[in-house]
Amino acid sequence: MKKSNFPKDFLWGGALAANQVEGAWNVGGKGLSVADVAIFNDRLERNDYAGHNKITSEQIKEAMNPSSNKNYPKRRGIDFYHRYKEDLALFAEMGFKVLRVSIAWTRIFPTGVEDEPNEEGLKFYEDLFKEMHRNKIEPLVTLSHYEMPIYLVNTYGGWFGREVIDCFVKYAKVVFERYKSLVKYWLTFNEIDSIIRHPFSSAGIVMDRYRKEELEGVIYQALHHQFVASALAVKYCHEIIPDSKIGCMITRTLTYPATPNPEDVLLAQKENRMNYFFSDVQVLGEYPLFIKSILKEKGIEIKKVEGDDEILKQHTVDFLSFSYYMSLVSSINSEKMEKVGGNLTGGVKNPYLKTTAWGWQIDPMGLRIAINDMYDRYRIPLFCVENGLGAEDVVEEDGSINDDYRIIYLKSHIEQMGLAIADGADMMGYLAWSPIDSISYSTSEMSKRYGFIYVDQDDYGNGTLKRSRKKSFEWYKKVIATNGAEL
Ligand code: BG6
Numbered sequence: 056m057k058k059s060n061f062p063k064d065f066l067w068g069g070a071l072a073a074n075q076v077e078g079a080w081n082v083g084g085k086g087l088s089v090a091d092v093a094i095f096n097d098r099l100e101r102n103d104y105a106g107h108n109k110i111t112s113e114q115i116k117e118a119m120n121p122s123s124n125k126n127y128p129k130r131r132g133i134d135f136y137h138r139y140k141e142d143l144a145l146f147a148e149m150g151f152k153v154l155r156v157s158i159a160w161t162r163i164f165p166t167g168v169e170d171e172p173n174e175e176g177l178k179f180y181e182d183l184f185k186e187m188h189r190n191k192i193e194p195l196v197t198l199s200h201y202e203m204p205i206y207l208v209n210t211y212g213g214w215f216g217r218e219v220i221d222c223f224v225k226y227a228k229v230v231f232e233r234y235k236s237l238v239k240y241w242l243t244f245n246e247i248d249s250i251i252r253h254p255f256s257s258a259g260i261v262m263d264r265y266r267k268e269e270l271e272g273v274i275y276q277a278l279h280h281q282f283v284a285s286a287l288a289v290k291y292c293h294e295i296i297p298d299s300k301i302g303c304m305i306t307r308t309l310t311y312p313a314t315p316n317p318e319d320v321l322l323a324q325k326e327n328r329m330n331y332f333f334s335d336v337q338v339l340g341e342y343p344l345f346i347k348s349i350l351k352e353k354g355i356e357i358k359k360v361e362g363d364d365e366i367l368k369q370h371t372v373d374f375l376s377f378s379y380y381m382s383l384v385s386s387i388n389s390e391k392m393e394k395v396g397g398n399l400t401g402g403v404k405n406p407y408l409k410t411t412a413w414g415w416q417i418d419p420m421g422l423r424i425a426i427n428d429m430y431d432r433y434r435i436p437l438f439c440v441e442n443g444l445g446a447e448d449v450v451e452e453d454g455s456i457n458d459d460y461r462i463i464y465l466k467s468h469i470e471q472m473g474l475a476i477a478d479g480a481d482m483m484g485y486l487a488w489s490p491i492d493s494i495s496y497s498t499s500e501m502s503k504r505y506g507f508i509y510v511d512q513d514d515y516g517n518g519t520l521k522r523s524r525k526k527s528f529e530w531y532k533k534v535i536a537t538n539g540a541e542l
Pocket of ligand 1: 498
């Protein structure tokens with residue numbers, strides 16, 4: 056057998072989010088969340104931002120009306136809520152060591168402000184985690200993955216309201232207590248940086264409720280509240296589950312300068328530093344100096360309460376987790392350059408890279424560069440908790456799905472991650488997004504598929520929901536069985 060670059064206890068697996076898979080949006084006492092108001096828009100142009108960051112007050116009102124007949128795909132997900140046993144068995148068949156899932160806050164506290172948690176919601180996750188253990192799969196649980204209760208959006212302006220910190224901490228303490236014997240790996244906020252790109256789904260900020268000139272200040276204030284809440288979650292996790300490990304999670308967006316022109320290089324450096332800002336606060340425990348000057352330039356003053364800085368400093372994370380899908384290019388002449396779309400983030404085209412059908416630039420070597428940079432900076436364990444290819448799959452007449460493009464994408468990224476480990480980085484594991492087809496976060500499409508397992512459902516919810524193995528299923532199984540030696 057070939058030699059593996061991966062440590063022997065490397066955590067292979069996959070990652071999901073409650074709002075994209077569970078469905079059952081109004082079952083078991085669940086409250087309405089920001090994900091439940093995201094509409095599928097069939098006029099949506101590929102490469103355009105979908106409705107997810109343009110949700111208006113009017114759309115929220117309509118979504119809260121029980122007779123609304125719009126298409127809300129995240130309300131149905133892939134019915135993981137009722138089918139998780141079958142799905143976990145398939146993940147176990149691939150040999151998963153870890154499955155990342157998130158808890159829907161609204162199953163535990165439907166509005167966020169109840170004094171007592173909803174037992175039916177707590178029981179659902181207890182059963183889910185027990186079933187994972189029966190399948191020898193360790194849960195990695197995200198506390199907040201684009202899920203906040205809509206009640207908190209309407210009452211406090213989402214995370215802009217400092218009151219939300221207490222609501223979140225109450226929720227976090229309840230789940231730490233309840234699952235302390237079942238869950239040892241935790242994450243606080245999924246892609247905490249995404250508040251800048253899509254403030255609604257990430258922090259419940261409805262853009263039309265603010266004047267244009269005040270919006271940025273609102274976003275940074277809300278982010279500060281999330282940082283404090285994240286640090287408090289770290290504190291209580293350590294207190295309640297002493298043998299746990301809790302990490303933060305960022306979107307790793309590596310930016311290259313378009314040319315060696317120092318102005319392009321400086322611009323790329325600024326963008327990379329912006330990306331580091333979010334992990335600096337959570338790993339190093341303080342706002343970096345560069346962000347202080349950026350905020351000053353923008354005229355933004357974050358309101359802190361006495362003790363905030365100490366909380367950030369004292370409760371830093373045990374590991375840094377990240378998603379990685381693409382790299383970016385920046386140029387001071389960007390308006391004259393060819394562009395790529397991208398529903399996470401667009402930008403200047405990199406002539407050396409291919410793009411996905413959704414305009415994301417595919418850059419496996421960028422993963423190695425990103426890992427090396429992060430490890431040089433922080434020297435704490437890193438965990439790649441999302442990486443994958445969104446593509447439209449074709450089901451052949453005989454039922455097979457030959458997703459070689461996905462295998463090529465994943466293989467090249469895993470290879471580069473192995474090289475980063477050989478370069479010296481301490482990597483805890485690798486999770487593919489999303490091991491079973493799910494509702495796309497950014498576009499609410501079903502047809503943007505990431506899975507090793509195909510789900511028979513279209514963008515409108517038609518289909519049997521039957522699960523079937525794609526070609527990549529056997530491939531990933533072999534990768535795990537050989538600990539990454541055979542790709
Ligand atoms: C990450 C999110 O940004 O990217 C996931 O954490 C998301 O929730 C994934 O699904 C892929 O993005 P999309 O929009 O293709 O589903």
